[in-house]
Structure formats: C-alpha cells, structure tokens
Amino acid sequence: MKKFLLLITMLFMFSQLWGHDVYIVNSNDETLSHYDTVTQILENHILQLGQYANQIVIQNSIGYVVNSGVHNIQVIDLETETTLDHIQCPNGSNPYWMALHPGGDKAYVSGLFTNTVYVIDLIENSVVNYLSVGSVPEGMIVYDDKLFVMNSSYGSPTGSVTVIDVNNDSVLDQIPVGNNPQFGAVDAMGRLHVVCTGNYGYGNPPVWGNIYIINTTTHEVITTLEIGGSPTKIAIHPNGTAYLADGFGLGFMAYNSIDLSIIHSAIDLWASGGSFIQFDENGILYLGDSVDWINNGKVYIYSENEELLHTLTVGVNPQDAGFYYPGIGVDIPHQENIIAYNYPNPFSNSTTISFSETTRLRSATPWQANLHELFQIKIYNVKGQLTKTITSFPNPSLGTLKAVWDGTDNSGNIVPGGVYLYKIVSGNVETTFHKMIYLK
Numbered sequence: 001m002k003k004f005l006l007l008i009t010m011l012f013m014f015s016q017l018w019g020h021d022v023y024i025v026n027s028n029d030e031t032l033s034h035y036d037t038v039t040q041i042l043e044n045h046i047l048q049l050g051q052y053a054n055q056i057v058i059q060n061s062i063g064y065v066v067n068s069g070v071h072n073i074q075v076i077d078l079e080t081e082t083t084l085d086h087i088q089c090p091n092g093s094n095p096y097w098m099a100l101h102p103g104g105d106k107a108y109v110s111g112l113f114t115n116t117v118y119v120i121d122l123i124e125n126s127v128v129n130y131l132s133v134g135s136v137p138e139g140m141i142v143y144d145d146k147l148f149v150m151n152s153s154y155g156s157p158t159g160s161v162t163v164i165d166v167n168n169d170s171v172l173d174q175i176p177v178g179n180n181p182q183f184g185a186v187d188a189m190g191r192l193h194v195v196c197t198g199n200y201g202y203g204n205p206p207v208w209g210n211i212y213i214i215n216t217t218t219h220e221v222i223t224t225l226e227i228g229g230s231p232t233k234i235a236i237h238p239n240g241t242a243y244l245a246d247g248f249g250l251g252f253m254a255y256n257s258i259d260l261s262i263i264h265s266a267i268d269l270w271a272s273g274g275s276f277i278q279f280d281e282n283g284i285l286y287l288g289d290s291v292d293w294i295n296n297g298k299v300y301i302y303s304e305n306e307e308l309l310h311t312l313t314v315g316v317n318p319q320d321a322g323f324y325y326p327g328i329g330v331d332i333p334h335q336e337n338i339i340a341y342n343y344p345n346p347f348s349n350s351t352t353i354s355f356s357e358t359t360r361l362r363s364a365t366p367w368q369a370n371l372h373e374l375f376q377i378k379i380y381n382v383k384g385q386l387t388k389t390i391t392s393f394p395n396p397s398l399g400t401l402k403a404v405w406d407g408t409d410n411s412g413n414i415v416p417g418g419v420y421l422y423k424i425v426s427g428n429v430e431t432t433f434h435k436m437i438y439l440k
Contacts, residue, residue: 020280021324023063023078024288024299025053026315032056032065033314034081035299037280042312046081050074056322057098057107059122059383063322066109068094073109075125078324087125089118099140099147101166102411108147108164110137117149117162119169129169133162139183139233141192142166144216145411148192150181157207161194163219173219177212185236187257188376188425192216193234197247200230209244209266211255227253229266235277237285238423239304245274249290252277271300278321281384281421281433284309288318325382342405342422346437350406353377353390353422377403379422380433387415407438 024033030053031045051069058064062084063076073087073095089095093111095118100107106128107120117137119129134151141148147164159181163173178196185193192214198207211225230247236257237243244253251269255262264270273289275297280286285302297318301310342353379388388410390403405422409415421433 021078021326022280022286023056023058023322023324024312024314024318025049025056025065025320026297026317027053027319028293028317029315031315032076032081033312033318035312040310042314044315047076047083050086053319055097055320057100058322058324059100059104061324061326063324064098064107066095066098068096068112071095073098073107073120079326085125087120087127089127090114093118096137097139099142102142102145102409103413108140108142108166110140110149112136112138115151117147117164131164131169131171133164133171134160134174137162138181141184141186143186143192144190146172146216148184148194148216150184150194152180152182152197154180159196161192161214175214175219175221177214177221178210178224179207181212183233185234185242186216187236187242188240189258190216191222193236193242193257195231195234195244197230197232200247209253211242211260213260223260225255225260225262227255227262227266229253229269231266232274233277235279237279237304238283243277243285245277245288247274249274249293252287270306271302273298273300275318276320278323280323281325281380281382286321288321290317290319293317323384325384341434342436346439347407348439350404351436352402352404354402375401376425377405377422378425379405379420381415382419382421386410387420 020037022035030049032047032049033044034046035042049065050067053065053067055066056063061078063078065074067074071089071091071093075085077084094113095109096112097110098107105122107122109118115135117131117133118127121128133149135153137149137151139150145166147166149162151160153159157179159177161175165172177194180197181194182197183195194212196210198209209227209229209231211227213222215222231244231253232247233245235243240257242255242257252271253266254264271287273287275288275290278286283304287300289298291297296313299312299314302308342351377390381387407415417438420436423433
C-alpha cells in the first residue's frame with residue numbers, strides 16, 4: 001500500500017508529459033551534444049566519442065555509440081555522461097549500425113566491410129557471435145522477432161535484405177531488392193519499407209531512389225514506389241508519414257506510408273539537411289543538417305504539423321540523435337471528452353482498454369471512426385519502444401470497443417512494472433497517447 005501511494009503521489013506532482021534529454025552525435029567533431037527539452041538548454045561537446053561516430057542507441061540510462069573508424073561500440077552512462085566501456089569489434093569491420101534485441105540483453109551490429117552482423121552481449125559487453133549476411137550491410141531493424149539487414153552491395157545493380165530469426169540467431173532468408181538499399185522502417189501495417197538509394201545519378205545509366213515494400217511474414221516484395229532523388233535514411237512518423245533524408249544533404253522527402261502518395265517529392269524537398277531523422281514520444285521531429293560538413297551543423301525541431309519550433313547549432317556533421325526519458329508524468333487534461341480509457345489504472349494483473357463509438361481519431365482532416373474498420377491498440381514503454389500490439393477488436397455495430405491487456409509483450413513475456421503509453425490506431429489515423437501504470 002505504501003508503494004502504491006508513493007507512486008500515485010509522484011505521478012500527480014507532474015502536470016504535463018515529462019521532459020526528456022536529447023543526445024546528438026557529432027561525427028566530425030567526435031563529440032556528443034546534450035539538449036534538455038524542459039530548460040531548452042543545449043550543451044555541446046559534453047563527451048569525447050570515437051572516430052566516425054555513426055549512431056546512438058539508448059536503452060534505459062545507457063547510450064551505445066557506434067564508432068566506425070575505431071571499430072567499437074562506446075558504452076555511456078547518461079546519468080553521469082561518462083564512458084563506461086568500449087565493445088571492440090574486429091579490426092577492419094567498420095561497425096556501421098546497431099539494433100537492440102527485443103529482450104534487451106543483446107544487440108546486433110552490422111560490419112560494413114566484412115559482410116557480417118556481430119551479435120553483442122550487452123551484459124558482458126563483448127562480441128559473442130557473428131552471422132554472414134549480404135554484401136556491405138548497413139541499416140538494420142528488428143520487427144516481429146526478425147532482424148532485417150539492408151545489404152547495400154554498392155556498385156552492384158541489385159542489393160538484398162537478409163532476414164535473421166532473433167530467437168536463435170539464424171539466417172532465414174535473403175530478399176533481392178533494388179540498387180543500394182541502405183535503411184528501412186516498418187509501417188503501421190507491419191510492412192517493411194526499404195530505401196534503395198540508387199547510384200546518386202553517377203552511374204550509366206543513372207539510377208534514382210526506389211522504396212521496396214516487403215511483407216515481413218512472407219518476405220515477398222509487395223510493391224515499389226519510385227520516389228526519385230537519392231534518399232538514404234528513413235523514419236515513419238506515428239501519423240503515417242514516411243520521411244526520407246536526401247543523400248546530398250539538401251532536405252527531406254516524404255510520402256504516406258499507407259497509400260504511398262507522395263507528400264514532398266525529390267524535386268520539391270522539405271526543410272534543410274538530411275543527416276538524420278528522429279521522432280520523440282510526442283511526435284516531435286528532429287532533423288539533422290550537416291550544412292557543409294566543415295562548420296557546425298544544425299538540428300531543426302519541428303512539430304508533427306511541420307512547423308519549425310527550434311533550431312539548435314551543434315557540432316560538425318551531426319549524424320544521429322537519441323532520446324533519454326529519465327522521469328515520468330501524467331497527461332495534460334483534455335478540454336474535450338476522453339477519447340480512450342483503461343480500467344483499472346493502475347493495475348497489477350490486467351486492464352481493459354476501451355473507447356466508444358463517438359471517438360474522433362486524429363488526422364490531417366477530421367474523420368469519424370467507423371466501427372467496421374480494423375482497429376489496433378499499440379502499447380509503448382517510456383523509451384518509445386513498441387511493447388504490444390492488440391489487433392482484431394470485437395466489431396459490434398453499437399456500444400464500446402474493448403480489449404484486455406495482461407501485461408505481456410508481443411512475444412508473450414511479462415513486461416516490467418512501470419508507466420506505459422497506448423493509442424488506438426486505424427489505418428493512417430490514431431488517437432492521442434494515454435498513460436497507464438502496471439504494478440508488479
């Protein structure tokens with residue numbers, strides 16, 4: 001009872017969503033920048049990184065920076081902003097990208113120059129296994145107990161995507177795709193969008209950007225989208241918009257990830273930059289701009305409606321950003337009717353998530369929920385990682401739609417106690433986030 005009362009007291013000390021910290025990797029400076037979203041204070045060069053730092057991955061209070069030039073993963077305590085360890089990869093491997101295992105105790109790192117994915121034990125901070133994949137592996141993403149590895153095979157007219165079973169670290173498949181696949185993202189329908197950059201217009205003939213849409217269950221290519229230009233990194237916003245970074249650092253393309261309609265084309269780029277795209281748990285966009293790769297770069301912070309909120313001047317060549325959520329809080333009270341709720345909340349065994357037929361989902365234009373559509377509940381932890389998707393709601397013609405969450409993740413494992421966020425999704429529209437507390 002004391003534990004319960006303490007938790008409730010702490011929660012109601014906050015009147016809005018908690019602030020968080022943004023860590024930005026400055027590759028050419030080999031330093032880390034820190035931005036506090038509450039105070040809006042930016043501190044540059046807070047920590048020395050390794051040569052050619054490509055990416056930061058954050059789990060709990062630990063940050064992992066992929067240092068390609070010195071072939072290691074730098075382990076950072078974000079509470080003290082100090083380096084704890086370096087996980088050494090083989091010399092000459094050029095570790096490029098990192099993806100966390102769903103269990104959180106290991107990770108995968110692509111070896112750009114060795115056609116290998118290294119399996120990292122995050123408890124022992126060491127390489128424990130390696131898997132042979134396609135040529136020149138770059139970006140990776142874990143979805144539905146599978147690791148998808150984009151093999152760019154640069155110089156070849158076709159690349160591939162290697163599929164790995166993360167339950168036993170075995171290679172399941174290799175999917176042929178287009179020219180120079182570098183990164184991928186999964187949409188709300190569970191489809192993998194693979195960005196095939198092409199040859200940057202320097203080939204004979206020049207090959208421009210294509211998006212390959214892949215069924216993550218059957219591994220079949222569903223369709224392709226000729227986006228044009230030379231896109232590299234991709235991120236799909238919770239509102240369904242897929243953003244692509246221009247490979248020449250000139251701006252961003254965008255398309256609707258559901259119907260594949262183009263929003264910002266290759267000849268009408270949006271914003272500036274193209275070194276990275278990241279979204280925080282509130283749907284705020286962080287866009288990296290290396291400018292000229294010699295002087296200090298920029299990070300532009302946009303609302304989900306693409307309104308510029310802030311501009312940060314960071315170090316030279318910002319390549320990635322990650323979010324650290326050290327605290328908890330409660331939602332700002334809505335001025336309108338509650339659109340979704342769960343009971344009991346807090347809960348210890350299970351909770352029922354409900355919404356009524358009068359729920360109005362959020363989209364670019366007002367849209368009334370249709371009870372004959374397929375709905376999903378998506379549940380996230382405070383790190384913004386998708387924990388559970390509940391699909392195939394009961395479909396009554398009247399009344400309230402309900403589903404029970406028993407505190408398990410998509411693999412059937414019991415999740416840790418804490419604060420979780422959920423939203424209702426149908427197609428490319430969704431509700432706002434709501435908070436629930438799981439007590440164990």
